[in-house]
Amino acid sequence: MPTLYAWAGGAEALARLTECFYARVRTDALLGPVFERMSAQHPSHVALFLGEVLGGPRAYSEAHGGHPGMLRHHLERHLTEAQRRRWTDLLLDSANEVELPSDPEFRSAFVAYVEWGSRLAVINSQPGASVTLDGPMPTWGWGVPGGPYRPET
Numbered sequence: 001m002p003t004l005y006a007w008a009g010g011a012e013a014l015a016r017l018t019e020c021f022y023a024r025v026r027t028d029a030l031l032g033p034v035f036e037r038m039s040a041q042h043p044s045h046v047a048l049f050l051g052e053v054l055g056g057p058r059a060y061s062e063a064h065g066g067h068p069g070m071l072r073h074h075l076e077r078h079l080t081e082a083q084r085r086r087w088t089d090l091l092l093d094s095a096n097e098v099e100l101p102s103d104p105e106f107r108s109a110f111v112a113y114v115e116w117g118s119r120l121a122v123i124n125s126q127p128g129a130s131v132t133l134d135g136p137m138p139t140w141g142w143g144v145p146g147g148p149y150r151p152e153t
């Protein structure tokens with residue numbers, strides 16, 4: 001059974017996804033100001049993080065502080081639901097633009113993670129939020145469909 005990471009196209013596909021995504025973010029009226037001080041490496045770091053969650057190599061854990069490292073970037077950012085919704089919209093638009101697999105099985109698993117992670121980012125970003133930093137890196141799987149799309153033969 002392939003991982004979601006392998007099915008997506010691996011590191012190269014996720015790097016294309018985040019380059020496309022943050023290009024959109026930079027020029028977006030709602031999100032541009034939120035990300036105006038992000039580093040040049042931000043897109044590649046998020047690609048590594050997504051790759052690890054989707055079952056790829058432990059690259060973010062090994063070099064960028066793992067799940068606690070990611071969580072810390074969101075603390076006290078005061079993110080709003082409107083910003084979160086735009087973030088997920090632009091990410092899914094980018095998934096279409098860079099042609100991540102469009103089968104129902106992959107996309108439903110991908111959207112499930114994006115909804116989960118983005119909602120937690122908003123919760124964790126609220127003033128004084130109590131955030132558990134020592135939790136494990138989440139690993140997402142195929143969920144109820146159980147595996148990638150296979151056309152009937």
Ligand code: HEM
Pocket residue numbers: 034035036037038039041042045046049050064070073074077079080083084087088113114116117118119121122
């Ligand atoms: C699944 C959801 C999300 C994931 C996996 C994620 C992942 C990450 C990662 C890995 C970083 C650190 C990047 C680095 O090392 O440079 C980061 C930073 C950040 N994220 Fe997220 N994020 C998510 C959702 C969101 C949402 C919904 C927002 C805003 C609407 C957001 C806003 C930010 C901001 C403002 C930073 C810091 C940018 C800076 O360095 O100036 N994140 N995120």
